[in-house]
Structure formats: structure tokens, C-alpha cells
Amino acid sequence: MTEKNEQILDKYDREKGSVISILQDVQEAYGYIPEDAVFWFSERLNIPASSFFGVTTFYAQFYLKPRGKNIITACCGTACHVKGSAGIINRVREELKIPAGETTSTDGKFTVETIACVGACSIAPVFIGNKKVFGKMTLEKASEMLKELDKG
């Protein structure tokens, strides 16, 4: 862990206002924000850990828990909503057997998240599976997407 952290620390070279940028890089490196990493940076930069946790919990992009192998992001923007994204999200969650209130399937294979708007409204409803954009989504296409992602 230390080596990865050192690299991130070097990149920002103690410049002011880099808490968010550091957390973005930590998440890129580990897939989530490990508690240990927060304390490590807190000590090095002499910034209270509470500032890091405050920022982490404020922004939707940060995760304090590990996420699934495949990440599905469902857009919940207005256009997607009008075109029925809610029903598709429910179906995807059912197919992956994700427990209510959770975002990650019990086998750790999939995480299904929602996002305010990806700004691709003209191809609504939009899903993003492992950074690939799937537009004009339907119930059938959602099942195909899951199969494609599962294969890797």
C-alpha cells in the first residue's frame, strides 16, 4: 500500500486543495477508499482524517466499501426516467439477486449503481457497463449486457 500511496503523494506534492484529487487517485488505485489509506494521507499531509471522510461521504463518486468485479452504472437522468429506466434497473437487480438496500451482488461479481445523469440523453435509457456505454436500453438488451459483462 505504501508504495502506491507514495506515488500519489508525489504527484500532488502537497499543493493546496488536493484532497479530492488524492481521493480520486486512491480510488483509482484500490477500487475504493480504504480506511488505512485515509489515515496514511492524513498523517503525511497533516490534514485531519475527518476532512477526508467528510469529503468522501459528501461526493457520490467515492466508496468506502469494495465494489463488485463488474460495475454497472444506470443513468437516472430525466430523459432516462421518462423512457422507463426504473423498470430496467429493477430487472437487472433481480437478475443479479442483489439484496434490497445493497448495490453489490452477494458473489461480489456485480455492482449496480445509479447516477444522476451521464449526459447522453439522446440515447436514453443509458447504462454503462465497465465503462462501455449501452444506449437505448430495453429489458432484453439488459440481459444481453449482463451476459457480455460476465464473460469479460
Add this chain to the structure above:
Amino acid sequence: MSDATNVKDLLIRVCVGTGGLAAGSQEVIDEFGRQLGDRGIEAEIVKKCVNKTGCRGFCAKDVLVDIIIGGKSETYQLISTDKVGRIVEEHILKGEPVKEWLVGPEYHSFHDRQTKILLKQCGHIDPEDIQAYLAIGGYEGAKKALSGKPAAVIDEIKSSGLRGRGGAGFPTGLKWEICSKAEGHPKYIICNADEGDPGAFMDRSVIEGNPHSVIEGMIIAGYAIGASYGYVYIRAEYPLAIHRLKIAISDARSRGFLGKNISGSGFDFDIRIKEGAGAFICGEETALIASIEGKRGMPRAKPPFPAHKGLWGKPTVINNVETLANLPAIITNGGKWYASIGTEKSKGTKVFALTGRIKNTGLIEVPMGISLKEIIYDIGGGCEKNRKFKAVQTGGPSGGCIPASHIDMPVDYESLMGVGSMMGSGGMVVMDETTCMVDMSKFFLSFTQSESCGKCVPCRVGTKRMLEILTRITEGKGKEGDIELLLELGTNIKATSLCGLGMSAPNPVLSTVRFFREEYEAHIREGICPASVCKALRRYVVNVEMCKMCGKCFKACPSGAITWEKKKPASIDKGKCIKCGACYEACPFSAIT
């Protein structure tokens, strides 16, 4: 027509905006590469030929492909890899365009009714090549601005009448003037590319399609106010835009448009990118500044305004992407030219993201003051499946719904405010008779409720209570007096919140109650959702007279609730029906209600 000279003059343009990429434009580009290669055209030529262009707006017909042979251009729509072979064979080699795949009249009516300043080059130049931007007069505006005094630049923008395109419509020139006179050093210019409104994607498309226009705009603005640094605060959800912006910034730097002593003017200026971390509130100026400073993005009270005390406590101007991208053209052509477009108080053009239940979804640029009707019918082509247009939401979750009865109204800042909506950043979500207005306002409120930063009690608690009331109405548990309670809460939240989010969060509810009160009443009093959207209130039945017995609903039903035989109308078993709406969506004849 198949000799080598013709092939050399061949240019293929493929739309690679986010919409185009999702529709498979990369695969189409690869396929053109393969096909031309197979036919003995050197790979080197192919690479040059296939020119990546940004979004051209008409996303409903992606993938769009231009084939230009010797300057003669033809545009194809809805192209997929399996169609590439025939285009290469018949059009490129034999010179006979494949007529049935060419764009239809709606492509032309979509474009002909627009006035393009900002989007003029989007989709026509390669956004990853500074040479392409320079070839169309790029950075000439910046050079012209830098050759005069900063005050002259401010005067030019003031005379153009340009108002902030981020939503509130504050006069840009005035904002600059205040900041230029403020004491403190260094000063900052921030480009607000935190396009958080669900249903809006203009800023993303402008950056993806023509990133240099934003950078040039920032140089002009930076020079006018005396800033030494610029930040682009952009959503991390826009990876392609960030990628292209990074290329553009480094190219501009290596050409001397950024850095020390720009174009020999003695003006030093450079730009950095800050990626947002996913918070709608960061579109608000003071919250955005807090976020750049690495803090929780919470707004603070104004004054002091950012023009006096902004980033790191220094004078700062925050302009929206669209505002900045307008600047090069205004400086080049003069403020008077810009002021000649639009209405008395709203000058120039505005880009809208036209989405929702409309035929021609995409990005449009129209002069201020155009009527809603022209946008929705002439450009948008009307509602999908020729359903009845019901309302349009402008201004995202901060705006309001404008009903069909107001379709002749002009689109400008004041008119929109007059009907309880706002310009916002330019999202336009079209709704038809299948949209439930109560569900819609619940959707917007659940968005603002979860995005409320929690600082002010009215916004944090008030929106939560409003959401609870709306939820119970959509579940069929609404009570008499709920509508009045919503109005009371909404009015109070607007009056007592600190920032724009809280002050505008109740707008969707207030405007839908104003124009569609009967829908709320139908939910509460009769237990009916007139648009059949609210699940608990839905009852699907087949209208036997309208049914053409096609069986599409039968095939679509996931729970086997529909019985149908050839030449007999379908019927729905209420016991088995899970109210998913699949049959309703599938019916081409609107026979299921």
C-alpha cells in the same frame, strides 16, 4: 471513378460523440478501414480519410457518416457495420450513393431551422487536431482581444448583450467588470463544466466537439478580468470530454496560446483541469469554489460575491462552458453582430439538449425568442409515435413544466421565468400523454432531495417532507389537503433557502400543480393515474375497437397475463398482470390503456 486520384480526395466523417460511440461508430470506422484496405487502398490513406468528428447534434439517427468525394458531400444515417460494404462498393468505387440510406428530409428540417454559432464547427472539425481549429480562424478572436486593452474587451462583450448561459442569465460583461475592478491578486477564471442537470448535455458536446473554442474563450475572459490562472471544473462522468480537453490544452500550450507572454502580448495565462466528484450542488458558484479547494461542496452566503472573494479568497469569475465558447465569435465579429440575433433582453443563440419523448432527439442551437412550437414540431418533429405533446420541462430540476397550452410562447430568459420555469443550462425534456406529471415532479424532487447539501434546514428537511407527500400520492394514499401542503412547503423552501438549489427545488412541483392540478386530484380523489404511470394506480385494459390483433403485446408480456390468438383481440388477465407496462409500450396502435 475508381482510380487512385479519386480515392485521394475521399474524406469520410463519422460522428464519434458519446451518442455516436454508443451506437457503434468506432466499429463503423474500423469497418471502413478494413473494407478500403481489402480493396487495395493503402492503409495510410484510410487513416487520413477517416476523420473523427465530434457530436453534430442529431443523435437520434446515429451513426451518421459523411462521404465526401472531391468536395461533394453526402450524409448517411443509421449506419451500422453491415452497411459499410455496400457504401464502399456503390458510392466510393462507383460514385453512386446508396439513396435509401441517405438522410431524409427530417435531417434537413432539423438543421435548417437552427442558427449555429457555437455548434457551427461541432461535427465538422477534428476536435483532437488544433490545426483543424486554426484552419477555420481559431484563436483569431483571442489574438484580436489581446491586441487591445482589457477594458475594450469588456465593452465589446457588454455591447453584445451576452448573458450567462449557466442558468440565471447574469450579464457576462457586467460580471467581468466587477471582477476586473476588484482588488486582489492573482485573479481566477473558472469554466463551469459541471453540467449536473439531468437531461442536459450541451456542455459535454461543445467540449467534445470543439474544445479549443472553450479554451480560446477562457483566454479572452482571463485577459479581460486580469486573471493569471484558469480552471476547468468538469464532471468526472465525462471521460471523453476530459480526454479531448487535455489534448487541446497541451496543443494550445505548445503553440504558445497558453503559458507566458501569449502571442507576444505580455499576457501570462494557463489552464488546469479539476475533475468534479459527483455532486449536483457543485454547479453553484460558491460550492464549486469550495470543491476546487478540496472541501465538501457546500454553498456559502453571498455577498461577498466570487467576483470580489472567490477561489482562495481572490477575485474570481465563473462562466459556463457555453458562455465561454461564444466569446471567440463575438470578439471576431463584434458585439453588435451578436446583439442583432435574439430578442431585446436575451441576445444571441442558445443551445438546448432536446430529449425525452420526442422524435428528433439531439442538440440544437436556436436564436433566443424562437417559439416552443418551432423547437418541438419543426426541429424536434413532434412526439414519438405521434402521441400528443403534453408538456416540456426546461431548466432541469430547478425549472418547471410548461404545458402544451403555452406552446406559442417565445423562449427567452424573462418569458420562461414568467411561467415559473427558467432557462437553466438548456435541458429540454419533452413529455407526452404517457408521462404522469405527479411522477415527474416526484422524480425531480427526489433528485434535488438527495443532492441537497444539508446546510439549510428548509431545503434538507422540507424537500424530504415534500417527497414523502408526493410518494404517498403516487402510491394512491394521498389525502385531501396534500396539494395545499405541498404549495405551502414549496413556497417556504423557496423563500428561506440560501442557494439556488433550495430556492428552485420546489419549482417542478409548484409548476405542475399550477398547470396540471387535475392530475394530482385524480390521484388523490379517484385513485387513478391518468397517464397509467404510477404502478399502484395502474389498470391495463385492451381497447377492443383499437386493437389490430397483431399480438405484439402478447409477445412482450413477461408474466403470461395476455391471451391472444391470430385474428382475435388480446385480453389481459388482471390476476396475472404485474403492471410492468411492457404491453403498453409494445402496442403500436395505442390500443392498451
